[in-house]
Amino acid sequence: MADHLDAPGLTSPAMDTRVDITDHYAFQKPGDPGRTVLISNVNPLAPTHADEFRSDAVYETLVDTDADAMPNIAFRYRFTPKSGGKQFAKVTRAELNGQVEDGHLHGHEKPLVAGAPVSFGSNAIVSNGVGRTGVKFFAGFRSDPFFFDLLGFLNGLQFTGSDFFADKNVFGIALELPNALLGENPNIGVWVRTLVPMTMQPHHLTQADQMGRPAINTVFNHGPDKNLFNVTQPAAQRNAATAEGPTFLEEFTSELEALGGYSAGDALAIAEILLPDVLTFDYSSAAGFLNGRRLQDDVIDIELSLVTNGKITGDGVGPHTDYLSTFPYLGNPHV
Amino acid sequence: MKQMDRKGFVKLAGAGSAAAAAAGVPFVGGLLHHERGTLRFRASGGLPTSPLPSYATHVVEGTVDLEAQSGTVTSRVLAGHPGATSGIGLPGLSRIIRVTEVKGSESPIRLRGEIEDRSQLRRGESPHVEIVVDRSRGVVEAPFLGRQVDLSLA
Numbered sequence: 001m002a003d004h005l006d007a008p009g010l011t012s013p014a015m016d017t018r019v020d021i022t023d024h025y026a027f028q029k030p031g032d033p034g035r036t037v038l039i040s041n042v043n044p045l046a047p048t049h050a051d052e053f054r055s056d057a058v059y060e061t062l063v064d065t066d067a068d069a070m071p072n073i074a075f076r077y078r079f080t081p082k083s084g085g086k087q088f089a090k091v092t093r094a095e096l097n098g099q100v101e102d103g104h105l106h107g108h109e110k111p112l113v114a115g116a117p118v119s120f121g122s123n124a125i126v127s128n129g130v131g132r133t134g135v136k137f138f139a140g141f142r143s144d145p146f147f148f149d150l151l152g153f154l155n156g157l158q159f160t161g162s163d164f165f166a167d168k169n170v171f172g173i174a175l176e177l178p179n180a181l182l183g184e185n186p187n188i189g190v191w192v193r194t195l196v197p198m199t200m201q202p203h204h205l206t207q208a209d210q211m212g213r214p215a216i217n218t219v220f221n222h223g224p225d226k227n228l229f230n231v232t233q234p235a236a237q238r239n240a241a242t243a244e245g246p247t248f249l250e251e252f253t254s255e256l257e258a259l260g261g262y263s264a265g266d267a268l269a270i271a272e273i274l275l276p277d278v279l280t281f282d283y284s285s286a287a288g289f290l291n292g293r294r295l296q297d298d299v300i301d302i303e304l305s306l307v308t309n310g311k312i313t314g315d316g317v318g319p320h321t322d323y324l325s326t327f328p329y330l331g332n333p334h335v
Numbered sequence: 336m337k338q339m340d341r342k343g344f345v346k347l348a349g350a351g352s353a354a355a356a357a358a359g360v361p362f363v364g365g366l367l368h369h370e371r372g373t374l375r376f377r378a379s380g381g382l383p384t385s386p387l388p389s390y391a392t393h394v395v396e397g398t399v400d401l402e403a404q405s406g407t408v409t410s411r412v413l414a415g416h417p418g419a420t421s422g423i424g425l426p427g428l429s430r431i432i433r434v435t436e437v438k439g440s441e442s443p444i445r446l447r448g449e450i451e452d453r454s455q456l457r458r459g460e461s462p463h464v465e466i467v468v469d470r471s472r473g474v475v476e477a478p479f480l481g482r483q484v485d486l487s488l489a
Contacts, residue, residue, distance in 0.1 A: 003413035007389075010421040049423060049437070149456075150425075154382040154391060154412070155480045222388040223416055258386050 002214035004044040018054040019194035024294040026190045026281045032143035040192045043171040053079040064189035069276035071100030071236040089139045113137040121170045122332045136176040143331035144168040145295040149315040161316030174328035189278035207231045212277035260309035292330040312316040378475035378486035381417045389416040395477045396419040406434040442470035
């Protein structure tokens with residue numbers, strides 16, 4: 001539940017987990033500071049509700065290279081319809097000038113990967129990029145790397161150290177690339193989103209889900225604000241109005257005062273770090289969260305401690321033991 | 336348990352409201368129906384509870400024959416907060432409860448029962464369950480992870 005099961009499209013009638021983002025990660029490739037790994041996971045509880053990527057959707061990783069929370073680079077992942085148990089992916093890279101609207105795509109796309117088979121079994125099929133792009137790509141069924149005592153959270157932060165996600169699976173998208181493809185400035189912001197055709201205008205896309213840092217939407221937003229937040233572009237998040245009227249920045253500040261007992265000034269300062277909701281990452285550093293996010297980073301413990309002002313320091317759950325030591329790093333699926 | 340479609344529900348709720356109005360009693364809860372010795376109810380609440388934002392919705396619904404003291408109650412936790420609840424159940428949290436005893440015929444009505452599939456039970460979770468349907472307060476008290484929680488009658 002970093003971001004599991006929070007997409008607007010999950011409510012009736014769509015209920016489409018294929019475009020529900022669960023988590024995303026950005027980290028320096030272990031042992032190779034010149035390369036970065038980007039991972040986006042979707043489809044919580046897979047394959048219970050879906051056993052494929054959605055072929056008319058666009059899965060996207062957006063990169064901000066100049067700290068304005070507007071995208072300068074987009075990596076886009078598209079999939080063929082599943083046929084005969086097979087599905088294939090293509091990946092493109094586009095350079096943008098900050099353009100991003102609800103569901104519109106901008107920029108001239110250049111191919112990075114073509115015809116990459118999706119893995120549905122235990123073995124991870126890794127594809128190389130086209131030409132001399134130097135990328136590696138994986139997409140498919142994997143063990144969910146996220147770890148959290150979800151039931152303890154549902155029970156009002158009464159944690160028992162039980163990892164709800166220990167036996168769960170997702171569909172993962174992993175891209176390993178030379179840092180040059182992320183721009184010259186190593187300090188970047190990364191977020192992911194999914195886009196689907198509009199019901200009445202199928203040639204137009206609309207944003208289904210979005211994620212920056214883990215669990216932000218889950219922990220800070222109430223009721224209809226969760227859906228609003230999922231379709232509000234990061235650069236607009238501070239000043240965008242919530243359903244009740246105040247801005248998201250004001251709501252986050254109030255939430256920190258209520259949950260953590262912070263002073264108004266401290267709460268505002270933290271809220272201004274959390275918004276825009278973008279995963280900040282220095283790709284020249286191998287450090288983990290809050291610098292990017294590695295699979296093993298205990299983001300929940302860090303955020304619990306932050307939100308509650310140290311009153312709760314963890315959920316008693318630690319990283320999984322099934323992460324792979326090599327690309328795509330995501331563990332084999334539970335069967 | 337038999338699913339109720341919207342048309343059936345409206346008809347049932349309308350009949351229940353009319354009967355309650357005729358009897359001069361307030362009718363609490365659109366899906367609470369108490370007719371001809373049969374109690375039907377549906378109650379829900381957000382998880383976690385306030386002040387934390389709700390992430391999921393706990394739904395308890397049942398049909399009980401008050402005279403025979405038997406019936407079935409289901410307890411589920413669905414993804415999505417109240418008002419935007421999905422049809423996706425969180426695994427391991429659904430329970431089917433067979434009602435074995437009913438106490439009281441007016442509000443509150445206490446239902447005692449057993450969770451049929453004990454393989455679903457979490458460590459320390461009792462298979463014996465008590466559910467209180469309290470029309471006067473508009474709530475249903477039901478167990479969740481070892482404690483009683485109040486859910487609002489729909």
